Amino acid sequence: MINMSNSKFTTNELMAVTASRLLKDGQNIVVGLGLPQVATLLAKSTHAPHLNIIFEIGVVNPESVDTGVGIADPRLWYRSDYFTSFIGSLGHILQRGLVDVGFLGGLQIDKFGNINSTGVHEKDYFRHINGSGGAADIASYSKNIFAIAKHQKRKIVDMVDFITTVGYLNGGATRENSGLPKCKSIRIITNLCVMNFNNQLREMQIESVHPGVTKDQIIENTGFDIKFAGDLKETDLPDDNEIYLLRNVIDPKKLYI
Amino acid sequence: MNSKVMNLIDAVREIPDGAEIAFGGFAITRSPVAFACEMIRQNKKDLNIYQPIVCMATDMLVGAxxxxxxxxxxxxxxxxxxxxxxNEAFxxxxIDAxxxxxxxLTYRFLAGSLGVxxxxxxxxxxxxxxxxLLDKKDESVMISESPYGDGEKYVFMKALNPDYAVIHAPYADEKGNVLxxxxxxxxxLAKAAKKLYVTVDQIISNEYIKMHPEKVVIPNVYTHAVIEVPYGAYPTAVYKMYDYDSDMLTKYAKTNKKQEDFDLFIDEYVTGTSNHNEFLEKCGGISALNKLKADPVYGYKKVWGDKYE
Structure with a gap:
């Protein structure tokens, strides 16, 4: 982790703010709990008041006042616009092609943006941890994919142990060739940097480095030989309003930030 | 009135060993815990379970x-x-996972429910x-092109009409109209099943249904049995009825880590009790349940005070 003890914000707050700013007003977002939800709510309370937030369980645009333990927690469903089924959320909205951003987490992400949320190889067996839920569906049909992850050698890897959700598969046009719809962009936001895949090979590259983070730190904490974009930037700092909203309105119990 | 009301013990007796059965519920909400516990008491074996997202009841059945x-x-x-x-069985x-x-997986049920x-x-x-799935030669997936000749590749998810489905709901009437x-x-999955069993916290009058037909999400044409089991999803939540019990779920999430601990849990709470009421007593009884009553607006147990505001 980077040392931000002297600065006015934490790494998680910076990640939430960075992700939030990548969302555009009016977009339809499918999101899971945790930092992705925090980032989405922050966007909705700042520059993107017309976001539609869709949860796979069949809940649209809730306005929770108590933090839930998962998407099956009725705390999350408070003041929703719409209740439906998987078919209603992941079928009629997502597969129909109406989702701009699918916002995921996972155990591992690889250099072509594939995400593993199923399990990991241990010495002599495959340790099963969770599974897809709606993640495979979301990555198949969202026009853009965002993910938030911890930047560690065992998490940002050359190849995931299990492809639960497809990013750019093996790079180039292999995603489309597998029969999946095109994915316009993938963004990975970690505690060290923001990464995209905006090159011919569709291979992970560093788009911006968080303030106070060195290139060596990123190289050391990545499981393969990571490339830096030609127009490498420094990640913009959060502003006071964003930090205020995160701490006092969006996650006052500090469950995620 | 054409009543579909059954008691839990008789309903579970209808499910044979080896049954193909779909479960409702999702993680910690509307999990058919009472039904699963009775299945464990009756020592059901070799079940073939289908569930889009697993819930507590399914983990218990696998552990048992x-x-x-x-x-x-x-x-x-x-x-x-x-x-x-x-995870461990996997x-x-x-088990064959x-x-x-x-x-x-929901598409399999949708196809089944549509008869396609x-x-x-x-x-x-x-x-x-x-x-x-392809390596295991699973019968449910096939990669094929659209028959309309657009050259697009698809996975054809095979229809599934499971022999049985079990879901938990807050209310139904005696005829099997479910709210x-x-x-x-x-x-x-409820609409695809050949026999749908619905455990409900409360059976309500058909008069209420007649006044609010728009609230029925599963009409009685699908329902085989309505089983009144108050707190039948406990310790998981039923929106607008009761919250999940954090203490019990925390306890379960500790005991399910090791088979020995899980077995002790089942011995004490499930096979050590003869019905769901005894299970609820074991878990703290009415004083524990009273702490879970959902607020009608929030849908969960709303805790007031500085700490939460």
Missing amino acids: KSVKKLSYGGGSLDRFGRMERI ENKT REFSGLS PYIPTKTLLGTDILKN IDGPVWDLE
Whole structure:
């Protein structure tokens, strides 16, 4: 982790703010709990008041006042616009092609943006941890994919142990060739940097480095030989309003930030 | 009136060993815990379970060695923990585990409920989920092109009409018209099943249904049995009825990590009790349940005071 003890914000707050700013007003977002939800709510309370937030369980645009333990927690469903089924959320909205951003987490992400949320190889067996839920569906049909992850050698890897959700598969046009719809962009936001895949090979590259983070730190904490974009930037700092909203309105119990 | 009311013990007796059965519920909400506990008491074996996202009841059935095959789309106990009995059975290959995604497995039920042979979708293409299913020669997936000649590749998810389905709902009438507030992720499996068993917290009058037909999410044409089991999803939540019990879920998420601890839990709470009321007594009884009553607006136990405001 980077040392931000002297600065006015934490790494998680910076990640939430960075992700939030990548969302555009009016977009339809499918999101899971945790930092992705925090980032989405922050966007909705700042520059993107017309976001539609869709949860796979069949809940649209809730306005929770108590933090839930998962998407099956009725705390999350408070003041929703719409209740439906998987078919209603992941079928009629997502597969129909109406989702701009699918916002995921996972155990591992690889250099072509594939995400593993199923399990990991241990010495002599495959340790099963969770599974897809709606993640495979979301990555198949969202026009853009965002993910938030911890930047560690065992998490940002050359190849995931299990492809639960497809990013750019093996790079180039292999995603489309597998029969999946095109994915316009993938963004990975970690505690060290923001990464995209905006090159011919569709291979992970560093788009911006968080303030106070060195290139060596990123190289050391990545499981393969990571490339830096030609127009490498420094990640913009959060502003006071964003930090205020995160701490006092969006996650006052500090469950995620 | 054509009543479909049954008691829990008789209803569970109708489910044979080896039954093909779809479960409703999702993680820590509307999990048919009472039904699953009775299945464990009756020592059901070799079940073939289907569930888009697994819930607590399914982890209990797997831990109790009642399950031979499980087709599911993943799941956890949310922040309380993981489905450790399922994970271990998966890792040790003591059950035949078939993984899908939430949507793809639900499409099997949707196709079944519509009476069509399959639903085409692009989800699962390129994933190891699909690769594993094809390697296992799973009957439910086939990669094919659209018959309309656009050259597009799809996964054809085969229709499934399971012999049985079990869901938990807050209310139904005696005829089997079912009301569920909140999201309804398990409608398709309920409508696809040949025999649908619904445990409900309360049986209500048909007069109420006649006044509010728009609230019925599963009409009685699908329902085989209505079983009144107050707190039948406890310790998981039923929106607008009762909250999940954090203490019990925390306890379960500890005991399900190791088979020995899980077995002790089942001995004490499930096979050590003769019915759901005794199970509830064991878990703290009415004083524990009174702490879970949902607020009618929030839908969960609203705690007031500085700490939460």
